[in-house]
Amino acid sequence: MKFYSTRDVSKKEYSPCEVIKLGLAPDGGLFVPERIPVLSLGELGGLCSLSYPELSARILSYFFTDFTYDELLCDCLAAYSVEKFSPEVCPTVKVGDATYVLELWHGPSCAFKDVALQLMPRLFSRALAKTGESRRALVLTATSGDTGKAALEGYSGVDGTDIAVFFPDGGTSETQRLQMVTQAGDNVLVSAVLGNFDDIQTEVKRIFSDEDMRARLSELGYFLTSANSINFARLAPQIPYYFKAYCDMLARGEISLGDRISICVPTGNFGNIFAAYIASLMGLPVGRLICASNANSVLTDFLRSGRYDRNRSFYTTASPSMDILVSSNLERLIYFVCGAERTSKYMSELMSGGVYALAPDELERIREVFLGYCADDEATARTIKHYYTDMGYLADTHTAVALAALDEYRAEHPLSVTEKVVVASTASPYKFAESVYYAISGVASPSGSRSLITLSEATGIEIPEPLLGLDRRAVRFSSSVEPRYLADMILEYAGGKK
Numbered sequence: 483m484k485f486y487s488t489r490d491v492s493k494k495e496y497s498p499c500e501v502i503k504l505g506l507a508p509d510g511g512l513f514v515p516e517r518i519p520v521l522s523l524g525e526l527g528g529l530c531s532l533s534y535p536e537l538s539a540r541i542l543s544y545f546f547t548d549f550t551y552d553e554l555l556c557d558c559l560a561a562y563s564v565e566k567f568s569p570e571v572c573p574t575v576k577v578g579d580a581t582y583v584l585e586l587w588h589g590p591s592c593a594f595k596d597v598a599l600q601l602m603p604r605l606f607s608r609a610l611a612k613t614g615e616s617r618r619a620l621v622l623t624a625t626s627g628d629t630g631k632a633a634l635e636g637y638s639g640v641d642g643t644d645i646a647v648f649f650p651d652g653g654t655s656e657t658q659r660l661q662m663v664t665q666a667g668d669n670v671l672v673s674a675v676l677g678n679f680d681d682i683q684t685e686v687k688r689i690f691s692d693e694d695m696r697a698r699l700s701e702l703g704y705f706l707t708s709a710n711s712i713n714f715a716r717l718a719p720q721i722p723y724y725f726k727a728y729c730d731m732l733a734r735g736e737i738s739l740g741d742r743i744s745i746c747v748p749t750g751n752f753g754n755i756f757a758a759y760i761a762s763l764m765g766l767p768v769g770r771l772i773c774a775s776n777a778n779s780v781l782t783d784f785l786r787s788g789r790y791d792r793n794r795s796f797y798t799t800a801s802p803s804m805d806i807l808v809s810s811n812l813e814r815l816i817y818f819v820c821g822a823e824r825t826s827k828y829m830s831e832l833m834s835g836g837v838y839a840l841a842p843d844e845l846e847r848i849r850e851v852f853l854g855y856c857a858d859d860e861a862t863a864r865t866i867k868h869y870y871t872d873m874g875y876l877a878d879t880h881t882a883v884a885l886a887a888l889d890e891y892r893a894e895h896p897l898s899v900t901e902k903v904v905v906a907s908t909a910s911p912y913k914f915a916e917s918v919y920y921a922i923s924g925v926a927s928p929s930g931s932r933s934l935i936t937l938s939e940a941t942g943i944e945i946p947e948p949l950l951g952l953d954r955r956a957v958r959f960s961s962s963v964e965p966r967y968l969a970d971m972i973l974e975y976a977g978g979k980k
């Protein structure tokens with residue numbers, strides 16, 4: 483399989499190994515496969531007899547053709563072992579008549595990003611070895627909270643790599659912060675940054691395209707790469723779980739082979755929902771993709787008007803992992819619908835003025851599949867309480883944004899009430915215990931680790947093992963810097979390693 487940059491009209495080709503190593507294309511675009519492989523209905527049915535690691539390796543083998551199926555299987559078996567994910571990688575839980583919650587947070591950081599980030603470092607090491615790379619990789623990671631810990635879990639201790647994680651000071655939950663600043667390992671750098679996620683992502687992207695920075699790091703024996711969902715190796719491992727949800731529904735007789743399902747995803751950087759879109763292009767029978775946003779509703783507005791406008795207030799919400807105004811992976815969808823030339827034009831408009839607007843026919847094509855809804859913190863809290871009290875399901879704040887969006891979608895489309903919808907559940911409620919406890923009880927929760935115990939006492943649901951005793955671990959990283967100092971911090975770290 484060959485890959486192109488979303489912004490390159492001349493279609494320069496990249497191999498899967500190069501894509502995995504580079505993360506971002508040199509022109510600032512994102513890597514996309516030259517074509518999407520399509521499975522027949524028979525092949526789709528065949529996937530359902532596979533274990534999760536086998537299913538995952540099979541799907542990935544269509545894209546990462548530099549690796550053999552056996553190599554991919556070896557990595558998937560290691561990534562998705564019972565030591566990492568328990569009791570299952572991604573169980574599907576039926577909630578109500580036609581809603582199926584795909585729980586993606588049973589891994590080491592208790593958020594869905596583990597599914598990709600337990601695997602990606604292994605693919606990465608393989609790509610380094612296959613290409614005879616002699617430099618160390620420095621994995622630069624901007625995080626709104628969950629990517630950071632998941633990436634640290636995935637990369638700490640991995641040979642030939644160092645990982646630097648930057649999170650917004652005050653922009654994460656206390657649990658998220660503690661997970662990152664207490665990270666063990668001698669190949670890790672973690673820092674709070676005075677700014678919001680977009681400020682950090684913008685600076686990290688700038689560092690990637692800074693020639694001088696690259697040269698100086700190269701002298702120190704390093705090259706830069708990314709663990710964010712701008713890297714296709716992060717996106718691809720998110721495709722198989724949508725097939726898995728379909729197979730689970732088939733196995734339980736909820737659907738017949740070929741029946742359509744819709745998928746509703748709480749969205750920030752547009753990675754998870756874009757993986758669902760790729761699954762649909764690959765032949766998974768998907769009706770609609772429902773894109774759920776919090777009060778930072780830039781995607782909702784875009785999917786309704788075709789106009790992407792980042793010039794607006796940034797809200798810090800109870801679903802911090804979705805507090806994003808520039809959803810990077812949307813660029814991939816724009817490319818699929820409009821091609822490289824238009825994508826390049828829209829992205830330069832976004833960069834210079836913060837706005838671009840699709841042509842009506844382009845928006846029409848997107849709206850055939852994607853619909854956008856948003857829920858503010860109050861609607862999200864009401865939804866958590868409703869699902870807990872009336873359906874017996876405890877959702878975290880991000881999952882609840884999706885459930886709220888789904889309820890609104892159903893209210894707007896009365897004929898669709900029997901349509902079966904898979905809702906991606908992206909975090910354990912315990913990662914956001916304070917907000918969740920307040921939502922179900924109406925009483926302020928104690929802060930920090932007490933909030934997990936309080937929530938557990940109120941619901942009788944066990945606290946996930948990785949979140950126990952976080953406040954007793956030693957804090958290793960306490961810096962907080964302005965975005966413009968990130969480059970210096972990185973150089974200092976790399977220099978100190980030499």
Ligand SMILES: *Cc1c(COP(=O)(O)O)cnc(C)c1O
Nearest residue numbers: 628750751752753754803908909
């Ligand atoms: C990262 C994250 C999201 C957003 O996913 P994208 O792929 O960035 O759209 C949603 N929920 C949680 C809990 C997350 O950590």
